[in-house]
Amino acid sequence: MEALASLTVAVVVACGVYLVLRARTFPVAMGLALLSYAVNLFLFFTGRLVSGAPPLLGNSPSASADPLPQALVLTAIVIGFGMTAFVVILALRARGELGNDHVDGKGEQP
Amino acid sequence: MNHWPIVPLLLPLTGGMINLLLTGRHPRAQRAVSLVCTAGLLVASLYLLGLVYSGDFFVYRLGDWAAPFGIVLVLDRLSALLLFTTSVLALLTLLYALAGDDRRGHNFHIFFPLQLLGINGAFLTGDLFNLFVFFEILLIASYCLALHGGGPARIRAGLHYVVLNLTGSALFLLAIGTLYGLTGTLNMADLAIRVAASAPEQAPLFRASALLLLVVFGLKAALLPLHFWLPGLYSSAVASVAALFAITTKVGLYAILRIFTLMFNDQGPVSEAASTVLPALGLMTVVAGGFGVLGAQRLRLLIAYLVVISVGTLLAGMGQLNVKGIGAALYYLPHTTWVTGGLFLLADLIAHQRGPHDDGFTRGPPPAQPARLGLLFFLGAVAAAGLPPLSGFIGKVLLLRSVALTEAVWLWGVVLLAGLTALIALTRAGSHIFWRTEGEAVAGTAAGMTRLAPTALLLVLSVVLTVFAAPVSRFTEAAALQLLTPERYIAAVLARGERP
């Protein structure tokens, strides 16, 4: 299971990185979204993989999953949302100001 | 109990939110609010400076949860010094902005206080994840401010800045996750203990996280080769924003200094990496900045590269991780922050008075106020190039004295040559702008006191730093000493103060 988790994180990160390196704003934005998914997963996994023991009252504290990473991830998700939204809108604005959606504002490249 | 440590955070937060309430209705009131809370910040930071002068730590346990379980704010000499540096810069740039910059876009008076919230929070927090949160506040606010005023140049530079930093934030989370996954804690003091006590087989992972953090903070601080976003952003931003940004790079440096003196201090598994990597990185950054300064064809760009040089110089000092080096850097920090800030404002005045020639090194009309601007430019140039008798020179001397030539020929050579480079470049700039003129001054561009005074004050602060060089540098060395004895910090933070 641990291996699978690691592999998943690795793949999603790789995909995100590749997209972030594209030349157009929209793929870059998607790449950033992927990256934040992956990072959230990673952060979540730092609480190790615990099945069927949500950190709610009733579960014995010993068995229950580590609540702290979950709290951190929740914060990260929300912040990530704000940032993604911002960069998407910035992409719109950039297209408006620069006339195209190239990250450097260059027109169509050969 | 003493609630002062949180004032530098609540003041701008409430200020910003009140301005958000006032959006679109009462522009005057918004200005007043910003002014009040920024002035309040200055007062508060002065008081805090007084608190820590004698060397005590002030630990503020949010929610009354004892560290390491809750989030704590930690006030020591370093954070107080940086808070003060920030609030002085902030007040003067705000005054300048009130002369019209704030009207060049929307919601300036929401972003400005919250920018300060982010910066101050980063300086104060003692919790790694909370540091991340404040970095995000700082960043999103700086995105908004950088785009303030719009226009293609700003949008392009802003887009680059945003994408880079979003990637950086992802890396930051990776580093935090790694550290938590290894130690199970987020409080920096607690981390320091657990890192120092960690088993050898953990070492590589710790190194990875430490270096990752260095990358993240290096991006904020614009260290080589992560500085490419800076020149474009700073040279295109609205003057008062660019001036305020003179401090944001220092936040990255602060974080580097903090983690490498606390969490990854010389007991830790990454000590040898730090003491070798940091100074080299700093000097390389100085070189890159030097080339940029020499090659710049516009005043604003030149100043932006001066920022790069100063960042490198600071890291070269801090990176030695000894009292003299850090002390010198901490003396140099307010100097360079204020002076570059002032220069950005001055560049704006000059550009405005040269009409279509803007701030380019072309043969244009003389400024409408050649005497005043010339004098200010001369002052700023002398300070920035590190010529006697101003604080730049003293900072340089302190830095060179912190390490014997025989041990650091590179440091001496690079720092001195960087000074010469800056001197030549600034001479060129001044000669182009004030001497090699033709035609008549552009009518009606003369700046009023509302703009001249803040600019002049920021530059004159260099003189003040010179006059009080002795007490200031004594304080900064004390701060350095405090940093290099993390035991006291750790003890203060982890002292049991749990709620009953």
Add this chain to the structure above:
Amino acid sequence: MYLPFIILLPLFGALLPFLAMNLSGRKASALVAAAVTATALLAAFPPLLSVFDGAAMEMYWPWLPQVGFDLALRMDGLSSLFVLLILGIGLLVILYAHYYLSEHDSAGRFYCILLVFMGAMLGVVLSDHLLLLLVFWELTSLSSFLLIGFRHQTAEARRGAGMALALTGAGGLALLAGFLLLGDIAGTYRISALLAAGNLVRGHALYVPVLLLILLGAFTKSAQFPFHFWLPQAMAAPTPVSAYLHSATMVKAGVFLLARLFPVLAGTDLWFFTVGGTGLVTLLFGAYMAFFMHDLKGLLAYSTISHLGLIVLLLGIDTPLAVVAGIFHIINHATFKASLFMAAGIIDHETGTRDMRRINGLWRYMPHTGVLAMVASAAMAGVPLLNGFLSKEMFFAETLHLKALGPLSGLLPAAATLAGVFAVAYSARFIHDVFFNGKPVNLPKFPPHEPPRFMRLPVVILVGQCLVVGVFPSLTVAPFLALAAGAVVGGPLPEYSLAIWHGFNLPFAMSLIALTGGIAVYSRRHILFAFHQRMLPKVDAHVLFKGSIEKLTQAARSLTLLGENGSLQRSVALLLVAALLAVGLPLFAAKVPLTGPLPTSSIDALTLAGALMMMAAALLTVFWHRRRFTALIALSVVGLMVALTFVRFSAPDLALTQLAVEVVTILLFLLALFFLPQASPSESMPLRRSRDLLLALGFGGCTGLLTWGLLTRPYQSISAYFLANSVSKGGGANVVNVILVDFRGFDTLGEITVLALAAVGIYSLLDGLCLEPDANAGGQRRWADERHPLILAQITRFFLPLALLVSLHFFLRGHNAPGGGFIAGLITAVALILQYMANGIAWTRQQWRLRYHPLIAWGVLIAAVTGAGSWWFDRPFLTSAFGHFSLPVVGEIELATAMLFDLGVYLAVVGVVMLILATLGDLSGRCAEAQRRCP
């Protein structure tokens, strides 16, 4: 208490001429400047007397102990001599300048800078502390920069000033390094203390670098070969400036430094050969070049270089007598060179040119000036009965006594004589070309007249000195000389006589040879000129300098652009490479296994399927990234799978949040895509693609390894505390939520602030933005247009209250079961968004006029105020309290301040999401508005 006054008077008095100028004109300005100088001169007398009594006056204040930077002043023989020169000649220059400056030169500015320079110069000679000396040293460079560039309308002035500053500035930096080293070695920066530490310094391993660095500073300042070339360029300065800077002050600073540190540094072969050698070369080179200058001031400039070389050479010879001769020549050169510059200025002033090929035969027009010039240049040539002769003869004598060169010792006197010959030649040229040699050749101003009497007065005084000193040396200059030389040698002076006549001896013979030879050379000048024209390549210093600066700038620019080509992709790639190294290096360099001791758990089919699906979706997002709409769907699948992962590994809160956020995010992407091209062109080269692929795989792999390393390691978390105390101290059973609103509530506060900022930022980004919907944006429909499917509208309107109820439920139970402010807020927002989609902006707007900005603000403020509430109970910010209350009907319920905090979160989240999506959805409407506002 006098010493600081001597320096501070001119430094701060510098403002007075400026003010006087604005108040009552040029005359007042000059008078004030003169007054300031005179006062400084008066202040200099008491210490001077005490020096004559053999007691050097000292001042000392500790200032910057950290670096041993103290304010120490000291006036001994040497400095007193220089103080007299600086102030005396300064006074004359001020008087002269008043007549020289034209109406449209700003006299106020001139005197202001001149006084600053004077003060700096006085500082240099009076400092008793290396660093303090350096401060004033650089101050002279800066102020001379302004003086040389005084007439900055001309390119020459700008270039000359720039060159002077660049060179002397560079020298200053070398000097700084040298001084710091010297201070380290000797353990003190006090010069008076240093002078005693000579042996220690000379014996030290670092003596060589120290000496070379300091010499670099001194030589650049004193225009020694090969750093001489800034001085002729500096002739672009107004003549009074030249008369001051290049006779008594600026260039003499370097010589002064050599003399000052003579007891510390001199006395080694290195000193002898570097200092002596440089002096000799400069002496010859200057003398030779001077002869060929057609420009009056050019001639004087090179002769200055030559004379400085002479003094440096004398100091290099480093016998006590040589030092005496050197000091003596400093005095003499100052007097005759100042007067000559002034004379040249007068001629320039009267004829309008300085070209000696045009100004001839002025004797008929200005005989008085002629006489003065002749006497002065005779002194420069070393004609008997004038001061120049005396020091020069001593110089000749010294060259003869020198045996250090062994068999080659004969060369030095020969060279000295040769230099003498040229000195005579160019002096002769100065006189004969200008005052005789036929008639003037079309002068700009004709006929020239004698200048006003007071403009000539300073020249008269100086020339008078040349004569008096020349005839009665022992009565006039001897005591000063003895004092100064004594201070340099730092011991009893050897026997020497300043008599005019020592009988027929070798030195006298050399003088005679020089005189006759000089005349001969001058009379045969045409041949030499031809030779000079043909043989020697014309090297134009400023062209060289300018060129090299230009090259440097170009190189720097291209190098900078090489790195920073404004490409985001490169910056991001660099960032990721850095990150890759940061993670990769430690992991692969590690000697310990990456895998930890923990046993791994087994994989179940469902999880496997989910994981595979997530990876597949991520890969498809990449694969389809050019067909944006399709890619977006794949992306949303990834988000969904993330949510499921959270469910799978017992994080219900996360799952809920992720789902809600996912919906909103994808919605946002869709709306944005509506205004963006539907496809990305394929533009990255295969090379770039493979680079990116490599980077992606590398970094992805590293994070994977990192995850693996963590998951297989045990750890001790602080979370046990949260699990244990969540109910008892946090009053909530849902630990995650209690952490969010209580244990780490501060994070949450910051987080909603981020959201608020993002929303407001987006709002202002979209303001006035007008975008044409992309032509082939198939499938999607703008919200604003009015055709809405009725059923959908009805359903959503009915659905809204339900949704609100659900969100309320989630909000209330949040503290104890999955839910909370975030989730509730997001659900509410989604419900409201549905209204927009179904019923259109217009309808929704008029239904409930909600303004989102205040909503956000109130949300954050409520949270903050709740936190501050704990101050009442003298608890830190955000301290929570909770209690159980029994209400009628409802029964036992729990109320916690944390819920109030969570309410703030709820409101902020709703406001943020609505602001973002509503604004974006209404983009076109806003655009229309904007155009109405500013057509």
